[in-house]
Amino acid sequence: MTNTVLFVDDDEDLRRASAQTLSLAGYEVQVTEGGAAAMREVHGGFDGVIVSDIRMPGMDGVELLRQVVAHDPDMPVILISGHIDVPTAMGALRTGAYDVLEKPYSTEQLIAAVERALERRRLIVENRQLRQAAPADDAEPLIGHSPAIVQLRRTIAQIAPIGVDVLIQGETGTGKGLVAEMLHRASRRRGPLMAIDCGAMPAGLVEAELFGNVADAVPGSRMPRTGRLEQGNRGTIFLDDIDALGDSTQLAIQRVLERREVTPVGAIAGRSVDLRVISASSVDLETLAKSGRFRLSLFYRLNSVILRLPPLRERREDIAPLFRRFVLQAAVRLGVSPPKLEARTFRHLEKHDWPGNVRELMRFSENFVLGLSDHDLDADARPGPPDLKGRLDAFEAELIEEALSEAAGDVTRACAALGVPRKTFYYRLQKLGIDLAKFRN
Template structure:
């Protein structure tokens, strides 16, 4: 999408303009008539058309009408030495994306072409987003990157084997999803019982895990079956196991070794048939090295270790995952998937996603609802960004800050930035900034 079809019957102007566009980095095809232009478009042209209005035979307005009927998403820029308000308005109503008057500075043409190409790319992205089916293959663990494909194969291989599993991965990478997949694809007929070790106060963790007999605890006349025993013939999922205190770690280690549990106050142990899946967002081996996690429990748990890759290491999955999450959110909320501005795609490409899949899911839901915070100036520049990307990001952030400080008042924002209104609105359009989200 970096191609320009330039149409003008003036040989000198056509050659000069084509050369200027080529020097600016565009792939240029220059033709002398509307008929030749139509042949180029029929051959699968995917760029932008710049055409003179006054030409012998089929003129630019007729060419515009044919192109709009043939390819409605094809951007067309009209050029004329006789442009007036009526001609410009008529062309824009007919579907032209811009009208330039001869003689025009080459910078003006280049800026108009860049806007048109960006608009076409955005339309193409939105069409792909709407046309693509929701990715439901391979269960809930979505993605097509080599890392996620390898993880799915490992889960399929390990799930039927009755072995304890340790899942390690950053926050939001899907450790709970992997635990559910391991249980669902196992041969166990019991339920999966989950324990969030980091959410329970240390004083309650023993009672939650091991249960107690009647009267074992003050104020508890009724017996309680602990989570470990509830997982009998099923799977016990210990999430954030690194949050366990040392005493509880020792008791859990004994359960894993003996496959039996003794509720608080009980005189005899109860035999268990269970599989343990533990998860941690930190490297347990490092905690063992610092003395914050029992080495014996770690080696008991890590018979099989599954490591979940963070989203920044499988960037090819970001846009497909976002597409799936957005369509699911729109369906659940009963809304149409919104047309996306360039800021959303820029954010998807540049953001490092420290919250991983969970953060991406929330972002997709916010976009589906049209909430603030889904605009263009939301992502820091990556280390590999080139100079133009860094300048664009700086400008987007500066404009967003000025608009926020001015409560959406464009006049005040222009004054704060020292920009003419025309330049300001050009940058707002090019950077995909939604002015409405700053108002009020």
């Protein structure tokens, strides 16, 4: 998070006094004596808030404002002047100034204006980072840099065009449906992707749903019907939760795989179909088959290629990028700005085991955008058996809070007492969730 202020004024005494005021308030301060020097800092990568006098020799504050807005219209600029009139102030605000302060301004006025501007800048930077973290399109929706996910993407790219049948195994919420969609999109098949939830079909009508039926073959239905498998002709069939099928239906599916032929209920002859079959299970299908709870012969027909999706707890390095992507998606969908990302949010992401995997993380991200995630975050704060890292963090937080208390919130004195650089100190404050304001009050 940015915490830097660039103070621009040709008055050396005012520069020094204002820099000291802002530094004591906990900000990183850079100073320049004119607009041209300030623009060199901006072009050099400065990312914070600019406070500038209006009347200066050479490039004045208004021209500096115009050039900053042209470079980055979201960079807050606060203008100050001892001789400002209403038209000048209104013109500066229309040009893009964040605020205008009239000299002599109080310390509280300056700090309050800077804090508001920095908060706006932090939100803008976070939004940019969220958008950069999200892919520009859905060409690569399987997000993550963990070795397992990188290898999974490679395997999908290799097997998708071949047309081989695939068995996807992974816990609930790991993205089996997403992988099936990726395989279908990258294939050469021109038919539809027909997704079938095997555990949700009406009892007693499973075979009619899958294979269709001829007229009068199913009680209560006098009309013939085309089954879901035949509807997917020349496309891809995705059988989700295939382990939920009964033994007789498993046998019928096996025949489809062997013959590429569908026989509707009540029909004498089968109908040829051009299908690629992707099946999925949230349990280990081989173990299920060897224990007699799933047809072993069908398992061997399904497992031409097996893709195993790792649970989220086994690829923790992917959790934060996924969270940022989901937060941005939820914010765009709901028409709101993404909330500020706090240290306690990342602590929850790190500590939680995510038994619902990516689906649970998506739910948490949406609740976070809606402001409904406090219960989850508060639950994380409840004391549990402390591990070594937790004990070290608690000890470090105690030392920092003690130093801040003795220094009455003065960051410079606290850093000197602890012997740490200011940048490191602010990073640890954010990481440990320490509120600097309560020590200043």
